[in-house]
Amino acid sequence: MTTTTTPVASSPGRSTTQATRGGALGVLRRWGTIIVILLVGVLFGVLSPYFATVSNFNNILFSMIVSAMVSMGLTYVVAAGSFDLSVGVIVTTASIVTALLIPHTGWPLAIVGGLIIACVIGLVNGLLVTYARLSGIVSTLGMMFVLGGINQYLTNGYQIPVDYGEVAFRFIGQGRVGPVGFPVFLLAAVFISGHVLSTRSKVGHYIGAVGDNPMAAYYSGILVYRWVVVSFVLSALFAGIGGVILTSISSSAQPVGGEGYLLEAFAAVFLGATILGKGKPHLLGTLLGVFFLYMVSSGMNMVGISFATRQLFNGLVLILAVGANALLNREEIHLKFI
Amino acid sequence: MAAPLVELRDLHKDFSGVQVLKGISLVLNQGEIHGLLGENGAGKSTLIKILTGVYAASSGEVLLDGKAVVIHGPIGAHRLGLGAVYQDAELVGSYTVAENIVLGNEPSHGWLDRRAILREASAILDQIGVTIDPTRRASSLTAAEMQMVTLATLFHRRYRLIILDEPTARLSAPETRLLFGLMARFREQGIAIVYISHRLNEIRELCDRATILRDGSVSGTLARDEINEEIVTRLMVNRSAAELDVSNPGFAQADRVVLELRDLSTPRLRPLSLQVRAGEVLGITGPLGAGMEQIERSLGGLGAYSGTILVDGTAQAIASPAHARRAGIALIPEDRRKQALFPNLSLAENVALPALGDLAIGGLVGPGSVLRYAHSVVDRLSIFPNAPERAMRFFSGGNQQKAVIGKWLKRDARVYVFVEPTSGVDVGAIRQIYELILELARAGAAIIVISSSVKELLALSETIAVVHHGAISALLPRDACTRDSLLALTISATAPAAVA
Numbered sequence: 001m002t003t004t005t006t007p008v009a010s011s012p013g014r015s016t017t018q019a020t021r022g023g024a025l026g027v028l029r030r031w032g033t034i035i036v037i038l039l040v041g042v043l044f045g046v047l048s049p050y051f052a053t054v055s056n057f058n059n060i061l062f063s064m065i066v067s068a069m070v071s072m073g074l075t076y077v078v079a080a081g082s083f084d085l086s087v088g089v090i091v092t093t094a095s096i097v098t099a100l101l102i103p104h105t106g107w108p109l110a111i112v113g114g115l116i117i118a119c120v121i122g123l124v125n126g127l128l129v130t131y132a133r134l135s136g137i138v139s140t141l142g143m144m145f146v147l148g149g150i151n152q153y154l155t156n157g158y159q160i161p162v163d164y165g166e167v168a169f170r171f172i173g174q175g176r177v178g179p180v181g182f183p184v185f186l187l188a189a190v191f192i193s194g195h196v197l198s199t200r201s202k203v204g205h206y207i208g209a210v211g212d213n214p215m216a217a218y219y220s221g222i223l224v225y226r227w228v229v230v231s232f233v234l235s236a237l238f239a240g241i242g243g244v245i246l247t248s249i250s251s252s253a254q255p256v257g258g259e260g261y262l263l264e265a266f267a268a269v270f271l272g273a274t275i276l277g278k279g280k281p282h283l284l285g286t287l288l289g290v291f292f293l294y295m296v297s298s299g300m301n302m303v304g305i306s307f308a309t310r311q312l313f314n315g316l317v318l319i320l321a322v323g324a325n326a327l328l329n330r331e332e333i334h335l336k337f338i
Numbered sequence: 339m340a341a342p343l344v345e346l347r348d349l350h351k352d353f354s355g356v357q358v359l360k361g362i363s364l365v366l367n368q369g370e371i372h373g374l375l376g377e378n379g380a381g382k383s384t385l386i387k388i389l390t391g392v393y394a395a396s397s398g399e400v401l402l403d404g405k406a407v408v409i410h411g412p413i414g415a416h417r418l419g420l421g422a423v424y425q426d427a428e429l430v431g432s433y434t435v436a437e438n439i440v441l442g443n444e445p446s447h448g449w450l451d452r453r454a455i456l457r458e459a460s461a462i463l464d465q466i467g468v469t470i471d472p473t474r475r476a477s478s479l480t481a482a483e484m485q486m487v488t489l490a491t492l493f494h495r496r497y498r499l500i501i502l503d504e505p506t507a508r509l510s511a512p513e514t515r516l517l518f519g520l521m522a523r524f525r526e527q528g529i530a531i532v533y534i535s536h537r538l539n540e541i542r543e544l545c546d547r548a549t550i551l552r553d554g555s556v557s558g559t560l561a562r563d564e565i566n567e568e569i570v571t572r573l574m575v576n577r578s579a580a581e582l583d584v585s586n587p588g589f590a591q592a593d594r595v596v597l598e599l600r601d602l603s604t605p606r607l608r609p610l611s612l613q614v615r616a617g618e619v620l621g622i623t624g625p626l627g628a629g630m631e632q633i634e635r636s637l638g639g640l641g642a643y644s645g646t647i648l649v650d651g652t653a654q655a656i657a658s659p660a661h662a663r664r665a666g667i668a669l670i671p672e673d674r675r676k677q678a679l680f681p682n683l684s685l686a687e688n689v690a691l692p693a694l695g696d697l698a699i700g701g702l703v704g705p706g707s708v709l710r711y712a713h714s715v716v717d718r719l720s721i722f723p724n725a726p727e728r729a730m731r732f733f734s735g736g737n738q739q740k741a742v743i744g745k746w747l748k749r750d751a752r753v754y755v756f757v758e759p760t761s762g763v764d765v766g767a768i769r770q771i772y773e774l775i776l777e778l779a780r781a782g783a784a785i786i787v788i789s790s791s792v793k794e795l796l797a798l799s800e801t802i803a804v805v806h807h808g809a810i811s812a813l814l815p816r817d818a819c820t821r822d823s824l825l826a827l828t829i830s831a832t833a834p835a836a837v838a
Contacts, residue, residue, distance in 0.1 A: 201449050201450060202444060212433070215428050216438075217430065218412060219416075220443075221413060221495070223413075
């Protein structure tokens with residue numbers, strides 16, 4: 001009955017396993033994607049004299065506004081461990097609702113109305129994937145079709161014009177402050193608040209915890225369902241803001257077309273997750289991801305590369321960036337195929 | 339001296355008619371460390387799950403501070419101050435140690451104050467004497483460090499009752515000391531601790547009282563100075579329960595070694611050499627975390643090992659489950675639902691899966707041939723209900739286990755490794771599973787049964803090995819063991835003797 005204190009034969013690996021990985025690899029993991037973005041930028045700058053100019057930079061920023069809004073919103077849902085396929089169509093719905101309301105309520109309330117509708121859609125998505133136990137993919141795919149139908153009903157398939165006299169409303173998307181388009185400031189403001197929300201507040205902290213290890217979050221007394229719902233509402237709200245800006249930019253609401261933002265948003269979120277080697281979605285990464293996609297698009301346009309090649313390139317970059325990151329962050333057994 | 343904190347009154351729990359708890363009454367005092375002992379299946383884990391809100395009791399009351407409470411799920415338990423640390427510590431991998439320690443109880447409202455989080459977490463770590471850098475990511479921690487961090491999280495949650503389930507299983511001696519110091523601190527604060535362990539010397543050292551469960555009832559509560567091996571063994575072993583009159587008459591074929599391990603070792607297992615002959619059933623037992631799972635992981639191709647594994651005299655490199663299958667080793671894991679079955683596929687599809695190659699004609703498998711094959715398996719294993727087209731998840735634990743065995747019938751594995759073959763299996767099916775295992779032995783397979791149930795090993799084995807601290811501390815023929823002597827061997831942590 002002696003109390004033997006034979007340590008398990010194992011203590012190796014107990015002290016400081018997985019210290020920092022080899023330096024070069026670590027740098028590559030952290031900065032790899034950013035280096036690629038810079039290199040591609042420099043390449044276009046060399047190939048076209050018009051590329052590396054302030055006005056082109058301005059153009060890129062302006063063209064990516066709606067896509068950036070949608071992508072940043074989607075980041076919250078992916079961070080919470082789910083999927084939202086309805087973000088693209090929410091842009092269209094919010095746009096239509098806003099355009100329809102302007103003649104009746106005036107533009108400020110119309111914007112509020114569009115955003116509220118977006119939030120309600122997000123709420124429904126969130127409730128479906130939590131309390132109703134549907135998967136994120138299935139419920140938001142369903143929502144995508146439902147909204148597509150509603151958009152047709154609301155518009156009868158025609159565009160809803162915004163009256164030319166709505167100067168203040170048009171300023172949101174078309175105004176300029178000095179050389180910079182007003183919506184770029186909106187983008188900056190939304191990005192900064194979103195970034196603060198996700199890195200400095202409990203909202204982002206809990207959403208990240210839920211997405212990483214829902215079981216641990218649950219046992220820590222975190223209301224897991226609440227934060228999943230919040231992530232869907234945020235996603236829809238950001239898409240709604242994109243919809244409002246889109247309405248203002250084009251002075252009208254189109255019955256279709258928002259779907260296109262969906263795939264860009266997913267590409268940006270997953271590309272963004274590789275930025276700074278975080279391996280999980282974050283807002284800054286997403287914003288840089290969107291910027292990269294639009295920068296490549298603009299550069300190739302100037303160099304005279306066809307649309308087909310551009311698509312091919314974007315797809316390859318996404319696969320390479322995410323694939324290289326997965327290689328650098330090897331898990332022991334990989335059995336997740338979502 | 340101390341006031342009662344939690345009182346359990348006549349708790350009953352049954353799962354679809356099978357009584358697991360048969361009236362548990364127990365008082366846990368403030369500032370008390372209360373040991374909980376019992377064989378596998380005695381009801382310990384069910385009792386814990388009721389206290390932590392995972393299950394609801396079928397009848398009976400839980401009183402907190404003398405008032406009856408209803409525990410609504412884990413969050414309800416959390417709110418009442420009832421917490422548990424499970425064997426598998428749960429942390430958020432991408433967050434730092436500090437963020438994990440205060441998760442859910444951040445020191446500020448709304449906004450995150452990372453400096454305050456770090457300060458608070460460092461204070462807790464200092465207080466409990468754990469030296470882990472609070473800025474490290476949780477995913478970079480070792481299992482033992484994770485466990486210490488999980489314990490640190492308890493400090494923050496203002497729990498009044500903490501349940502520790504085999505907390506020392508993965509800890510080294512100094513870490514165990516640390517844990518005991520931590521528990522003493524919890525006790526000073528008036529927190530009650532339920533301490534579950536198979537290691538009697540720990541219970542004796544730490545606990546003010548200990549309760550022994552046997553077959554779903556309390557068979558005795560002992561004060562600290564009453565705890566000794568003899569009394570505990572007597573209370574744990576259930577002599578009245580009808581002995582399962584299954585025993586292994588001995589099918590070992592003297593000179594036909596099927597499985598041989600030569601210096602098999604892993605970081606948690608010292609070099610181990612042993613032989614299993616054709617028809618022999620080798621039972622392996624020991625306290626949780628002693629290293630039994632290392633043997634199973636190596637043989638199943640689930641973890642890296644060094645040393646040599648020979649099947650029928652041929653050395654096999656087993657780097658993945660597919661290698662193990664090709665080498666003729668069948669691993670029947672404990673967590674059947676997750677690791678061995680496809681709950682949404684039918685019984686027929688499950689059992690026929692490994693045999694599809696044999697059933698296929700020109701690369702195509704007809705549903706008829708799958709069903710015919712499944713029927714032959716189901717008949718042989720007496721799976722109930724005899725409904726091959728029913729989805730696997732609708733079968734009971736025992737019948738699921740039979741289906742897992744059925745998956746391997748046609749593959750004619752040379753070596754079968756069973757891990758806790760009857761955990762979660764209803765009593766009626768246990769005997770049938772035992773008979774199936776013995777039948778495999780009679781047919782000449784080498785069989786390893788890894789189990790924490792002494793009863794089970796005595797029924798099945800021809801040879802029994804006891805593992806402590808990553809090494810075999812005893813290797814004896816079945817006939818040399820009695821229930822009491824074997825139980826004594828497993829609960830007393832004797833120094834591992836050098837046994838071949």
